Amino acid sequence: MSTLLIPSHVPSASEDAEQLRKAFTGWGTNEKLIISILGYRSSEQRRKIRQAYSDLFGEDLLKGLEKELTRDFEKAVLLWVLDPAERDAVLVYDSVRKWSSTNRALLEIACTRSSEELFAARRAYLVRYKRSIEEDVAVHSKGDFKKLLVPLLTAYRYEGPEVNRTLAKSEAKLLHEKIEEKAYADEEIIRILTTRSKLQLEATFNAYNNEFGHPINKDLKSDPKDDFLSALRSVTKCFTFPQKYFEKTIRLSINKIGTDEEAVTRVITTRAEVDLKTIKELFYKRNSVPLTRAIKKDTTGDYEDFLVALLGEESA
Amino acid sequence: MSTLLIPSHVPSASEDAEQLRKAFTGWGTNEKLIISILGYRSSEQRRKIRQAYSDLFGEDLLKGLEKELTRDFEKAVLLWVLDPAERDAVLVYDSVRKWSSTNRALLEIACTRSSEELFAARRAYLVRYKRSIEEDVAVHSKGDFKKLLVPLLTAYRYEGPEVNRTLAKSEAKLLHEKIEEKAYADEEIIRILTTRSKLQLEATFNAYNNEFGHPINKDLKSDPKDDFLSALRSVTKCFTFPQKYFEKTIRLSINKIGTDEEAVTRVITTRAEVDLKTIKELFYKRNSVPLTRAIKKDTTGDYEDFLVALLGEESA
Known part of the structure; x- marks a missing residue:
């Protein structure tokens, strides 16, 4: 579910575009105004604002934002407007x-x-x-x-409900064999992960767990420094429980020495209208700190205010 | 260009559907009537007939055809209606x-x-x-x-006009190296053939010819019995001159002992509304016999009449 706080009365796209134009002109840029508009509009509303801006001023809104904003704040807003x-x-x-x-x-x-x-x-x-x-x-x-x-x-990939349990068992066995041989990039592993439906893969990973007594990801941890193994683990996580994967991505990005702003921006801008609400809940469960508070602690200025808006809190 | 002969006055889709229904009922199937309708309608018109048939009779036209027709004629008509x-x-x-x-x-x-x-x-x-x-x-x-x-x-693939000539030269050299090593399934060969735009590949094959003095396909002929080499040659032909590839496919299918009806049906039904006119011209140039005459000589009955209709001749 989306975390966005969209006001009950939203101005027209042209009104928003005019306000944004105002925020760009005059002495300095009015970042607060930009956040108060773009941070509180849905994807469809932003699309219309971009269209209205281009109709009114003969310029792509992105160009305007690029000129006026800088660094992490700029990157986040630009991604968000697309x-x-x-x-x-x-x-x-x-x-x-x-x-x-x-x-x-x-x-x-x-x-x-x-x-x-x-x-x-x-x-x-x-x-x-x-x-x-x-x-x-x-x-x-x-x-x-x-x-x-x-x-x-x-x-x-196929996205319907049909799952072949016999196939899940046989492919679980196949995955196990290849992993035992440490043939992690074997073409059969790649084939299974890159072509089967997500539900089918879930059934396969469950069969793996049932048959061999532990989750496949445990077997993919034999060498924690191996980037390819770690990539395979990310793949299985993204398939089976993407929100948990995203929670971990944010957690590690924040806990790093020097926040990984790129990852934080990516997760928040891409998930705000999809499942950021669930990610926030998982974050709180795992870290005993609300995600918004953790983000506030690790970021500053307009970038902080913008992320906080997307996280569904007033940027006071 | 299309070879279809579409009458200047085409009955409505429901009229056509009713006629087809008539052709299915009564004593025996009226194949001539089926050909006289479906063999002279464009893809869009056939789509509407299929819709009208389903609206009128609560059954998919394909089901009706499947019940009434047999063998090569059936296969050709079913493919054609899709x-x-x-x-x-x-x-x-x-x-x-x-x-x-x-x-x-x-x-x-x-x-x-x-x-x-x-x-x-x-x-x-x-x-x-x-x-x-x-x-x-x-x-x-x-x-x-x-x-x-x-x-x-x-x-x-990208289908726009932009071609990178420097890249074409360097990839031509890379292809030549791998072919010299007889590493035909090398990942670089596969990468180039499966990702570059068709225009870019054309430039690469031209660069190959210029640099090494003969077309790449000559170098892919070192072992005429190797199916993979032959597949690579087909790929390059399909990219650079598909009509010539199709002409050859039909020629070889007809000249075989026992015609390869599957290939003939496939080429005619898939190309009739695309470039069968050019394929016919190339066929005549290469074989000194019109394609329609060659097809008539090698096929019989309703199957023959139907192919001849798609080739743009009255099935007298």
Whole structure:
């Protein structure tokens, strides 16, 4: 569920666009005004504001924001104003250009979006960058990661309710065999993770647990320093319990020496209208501190106020 | 260009549906009537007829046709009545279930459809079979073929005009190196063929020809009995000159001992409204016999009449 606080009476898109224009002009930028508008509008409302802004002022709202804002606050607002498919395309692009084996954005997008959402991101990427996602990922990623990431990002999975339990058992056995051999990037592991439906995978992981007495993720922990193993664990988590995965991502990003603003921004802007409410609950359960308070402690200024708005609290 | 002969005055979809119903009932089936309707209607008109038939008689037209028709004629009419994305889905499904290293339908669909058409086929497959194309292909195909087919079928290529000539040169060199090493299923060859835009690949193949003095396909002929090499040649042909590829497919299907009706039906039903006119011209140029005459010589009965209708000649 969404955390956004959308006022019961929302101004028209043109009124919002005019206010934003005002926030850009004059002496200095009025960041508070920007937050008070964009931080409290749904995806559809933001789309209309962007359209109205362009109609009224002959300029893309994004260009205006880019000129006026800076650093983490700028990045967060720009991501937020994009529609979800475009936002995913931009996140993929940024991750690919500075690809590293510890980067999780690509996995996250590939495994937590619906089949249609993932395809919409691929389409937006093609329009924006005149190349395909898989084309860029195949060039920039390496080795086992490439073998995993390309089919993950190009998957178009079945999302209906049908699950084949016999198949789940046999594939659980297959996964177990390969993991025992430490053949983590074996083509069968990759095939199963990159093509089966999420419900089918859940059944497979359950069968694994039943048959071998512990969750598959425990067996993927044999070498905690192995980035590929850690990526496989992230994949299984994103499939089976994405909110828990996101909770952990935020927790680790905040607890780091030097907050990982990029990850925090990514999770909050991409999940605010999806399941951030659940992520907040899980965060509180796991850390005994409300997420909003933790974010306030670790961030400052307009960036802090903006995140707090998306988290569904008044930025007092 | 389409070869279909659509009459200047076409009856309404309901009139056509009623006539088809008549053709099914009574003593025996009126195949001539079926051909005279379905063989002379565009994809959009057939879609409307199917809808009208279902509205009028509470049954899918396909079910009716399945009951009344037999063998090659049945297969051709059923494929023809499906809309293009569904038809591709069915062709993929049939090929995957009896997959063999000489089957070309998968390659053909992956390489001659536009990015959106290929994705539409994936979507239709998911709806129809409750599994993804890549899921089934990854299970049923093997080894090097699997490494090639899965990314070919899941590609969503850039289709705009931008070509990078420097990249074309460097990738031509890379392809040449791997081919010299006989590393035909090398991941770089697969990456280039499965992710680059068709125009980019054309530039790469041209660079190959310029740099090394002969077309890439000549170098892919070192072992004419190697099915994987032959598949790679088909891929390059489908990308650079699909009509020539289709001409050859029909030519070889007809010249075989025992015509390959499946391939003939596939090419004619999938290309009739796309580029069958050009394929006919190329066929005549290459064989000094009109395609229609060649088809008439090799086929019989209603199947013959139906193909001849799609080829744009009156089935006298």
